[in-house]
Amino acid sequence: MSPWLSVAWVWLGSAVAMAALWAFSMRVRNIxxxxxxxxxxxxxxxxxIGLTADGSPLARGLVAMFGSVWGARLCLHLLHRVLNEDEDGRYQALRAEWSGSPVRFFVFFQVQAVVVALFSIPFxxxxxxxxxxxGAWMLAAVLVWLLSIGxxxxxxxxxxxxxxxPGNRGRTCRVGLWAWSRHPNYFFEWLHWFSYVLVAAGGGMVWASLVGPVVMFAFLYRVSGIPWTEAQSLRSRGDDYRRYQQEVSAFFPWPPRRNP
Structure with missing residues (x-):
């Protein structure tokens, strides 16, 4: 199957799935x-894509394994949170801003389908x-993937x-990796996309694999990741989070600064 036809099929399937998920989310009132x-x-x-692409069995197998394990782990982690917690404060704020408009949320869900197709390009x-x-490129891809997933x-x-x-309610997490980065989960998610660049190295579409780390960094750092998450953190934790912003790196893990 041609590469761009694969992307088109991913978008079509995602659009249908997101439409169904939108209807369910509206019913249970949890975006x-x-x-x-x-x-x-x-x-x-x-x-x-691992099943239908035209590359070598090794490259296709690594893409299928890398992407499915990463996506399934993240999916189950988020599902556990959604099932056991109230609607995320970010979405509560969006619901208030949009007055709960089903049409706006439908568009929002469909934009996510487009994003799925966009990030299938590195696959x-x-x-x-x-x-x-x-060879060395494939070994490096496996090592980067293991580091990022772990x-x-x-x-x-x-x-x-x-x-x-319960004793941590209203406080900011500064445990482990969260003492070195305000968003270590985002950092490792971004790092994960370099796995596909390394698998693609030497192939004719290596340039397209750069969509993953480049666009994901832009999304996380400037669009829907850090800005959106930190706005909610400031609403919920106020001055405690402002101190955290002053002391801890926003994205790349780095030793924290200690204010006097």
Whole structure:
């Protein structure tokens, strides 16, 4: 299957799935399911492209494994949060801003379907590589993927344990990786996208694999990641979070600064 036809099929399937998820989210009044759906659809896209791409079995297999495991882990983590907590404050604020408009939320869900298709491009680029030998690039891809998946899972686990303690209500997590980065989960999610660049190295579409880390960094740092999350954190934790912003790196892990 041609690379761009694969992306088109991913978008079409995601659009249908997001429409169904939008109807469900409106019924249960919890927009947080959009994140669950996005992660699950990314996992499905990786499997689909791994099965249908024209590259070597090695490249296709790595894409299918990398993307499906990453997406499934994130999907289950987010699902557990959505099922056991109130609607995320970010979405509560958006609901208030949009007066709960179903039409606006439908568009919002469909934009996520487009984003799934956009981030399937690195999958296609990597899975189209015809290189069949397990050389240095492939080994580096596996190592980066293991580091990113392990780091993101550890960050999520540390935050979940902190939030589970009632004594931490209203306080900012500074445990483990969260003492070095305000968003270590975002950092490792971004790092994960370099796995596909390394798998694609030497292939004819390596340039397209750069969509992953470049666009994800822009999304996380300037669009829907850090700005949106930190606005909610300031609303809920106020001065405690402002001190955290002054002392801890926003994205890249770095030793914290200590204010006098």
């Amino acid at each position: 947080g399911y959009v994140d669950v759906g996005w992660a699950g659809l990314m996992a499905a896209a990786a499997l689909f 296609v680029a990597a899975a189209s590589n015809s290189e069949d030998g397990f 780091g993101e899972a550890l960050a999520d686990r540390q935050l979940a344990a902190f939030r589970a303690d």
